[in-house]
Amino acid sequence: MYIARALSHQDEFFAAIDAATNNLPPEVVDVRYALGTDWNGEPAVFFKVILKDDEIPRADLLAVTWKFSRDIVQQLSPLEEWGVLPHFRFLTQTEYERVKAVEPTWA
Amino acid sequence: MAYPDDLLALAQEILDLHAAEPHQPSLRRALSTAYHALFHLLIEDAVAGCQDPELRAALSRMFDHGRMLQASRDQTRELNGFLKRLKRGKEDTMKEHLLNVAATFAEAQDNRNEADYNLSREWQPKEVSLLILRVEGAFKSWSVVRSEKKARDYLLSMLPARKRKQPDRGRSSGPLPAGDPESDVGR
Numbered sequence: 001m002y003i004a005r006a007l008s009h010q011d012e013f014f015a016a017i018d019a020a021t022n023n024l025p026p027e028v029v030d031v032r033y034a035l036g037t038d039w040n041g042e043p044a045v046f047f048k049v050i051l052k053d054d055e056i057p058r059a060d061l062l063a064v065t066w067k068f069s070r071d072i073v074q075q076l077s078p079l080e081e082w083g084v085l086p087h088f089r090f091l092t093q094t095e096y097e098r099v100k101a102v103e104p105t106w107a
Numbered sequence: 108m109a110y111p112d113d114l115l116a117l118a119q120e121i122l123d124l125h126a127a128e129p130h131q132p133s134l135r136r137a138l139s140t141a142y143h144a145l146f147h148l149l150i151e152d153a154v155a156g157c158q159d160p161e162l163r164a165a166l167s168r169m170f171d172h173g174r175m176l177q178a179s180r181d182q183t184r185e186l187n188g189f190l191k192r193l194k195r196g197k198e199d200t201m202k203e204h205l206l207n208v209a210a211t212f213a214e215a216q217d218n219r220n221e222a223d224y225n226l227s228r229e230w231q232p233k234e235v236s237l238l239i240l241r242v243e244g245a246f247k248s249w250s251v252v253r254s255e256k257k258a259r260d261y262l263l264s265m266l267p268a269r270k271r272k273q274p275d276r277g278r279s280s281g282p283l284p285a286g287d288p289e290s291d292v293g294r
Contacts, residue, residue: 039220040176062240066207074191079184087217095231098129102229 004043004083006035013082017045020075027055027064029093035084044085045078050096065090111151114144115246118239126232134230135222141242142219145212146175148246152253153262170265176216178264182209201255204248209261211245214238 006013014033021031029050038044049068056064069088078086091099118141125133150170157163186206193199218238221228252258 039217039225058236061237062244065237066241066244073187077187077191080188085180087214090234090237091231092233095129095233098231099229103227 006045006078006082006084007043010035016076020072025064025068027052028068038085038087042085043083044087047072047086047088049088049090051090051092053093109151111144111148111246114140114147115242118144118242122232122235122239129229129231131230134232134235137235138222138230138238139219141239142215145215145242145245146172148249149175149212149262149265152249153265169267172216174267175265176213178261179209179212181264182206182261183213201252201257204252205255205258205261207248208245208252211241215242
């Protein structure tokens with residue numbers, strides 16, 4: 001049975017994530033992450049990226065979030081090096097507080 | 108306006124119905140509609156060269172969500188690897204655009220499944236707005252790369268493998284010999 005390296009070496013994987021997210025851009029408040037399986041049953045790492053409220057103009061939102069997720073993927077190589085598919089969820093602080101209240105796994 | 112563009116516009120309209128509140132049915136429908144916009148954009152382009160409407164419709168039905176997801180993930184992995192190896196300061200705009208399409212397709216499909224079937228997840232308006240923006244971005248990227256060979260290969264890779272025949276450079280262009288295992292392609 002295949003076990004993704006991220007699962008069998010969780011401490012190393014989490015340390016690599018911490019290193020990759022050490023210097024957050026000013027518009028990002030926090031990055032949370034968890035291992036699990038995605039909709040198709042594939043091992044996955046779920047990033048929850050919390051953005052400052054109204055910090056990013058709508059015109060820049062796409063570019064900023066795309067660059068952020070690209071940089072993490074390039075540094076970490078989650079699929080190639082660790083065997084997990086990366087999934088990103090971007091929320092503003094206000095939205096995060098709302099979600100945290102109704103999705104207990106976020107607390 | 109073409110059907111995929113209509114769907115994408117509809118996704119935004121649905122989102123705007125309750126812009127200020129996390130109205131779950133609207134957010135879920137908006138995500139699902141945005142995914143289907145991209146799904147149909149790629150299929151429509153893949154079969155656009157076929158002039159016969161019945162054949163075009165039959166070809167369109169050969170595409171399925173699972174195979175398209177796998178093709179998109181494969182493409183994303185390959186392009187991420189290539190772009191990572193690219194020397195600092197160098198860019199490959201075509202591959203960046205294609206990566207945007209493939210990565211967005213995989214993400215949009217996952218979001219669509221979550222939106223349609225995982226009712227424990229709470230979607231938020233700005234979150235969904237960003238995901239629709241991602242699909243809009245993929246539409247723009249596709250318009251840039253759609254004629255490139257790499258993009259056409261990506262579409263081909265979405266078809267079921269048994270139905271495809273890759274050109275064999277080492278063989279003459281004549282018909283395949285009887286008994287060749289590839290000769291039943293298309294049956």
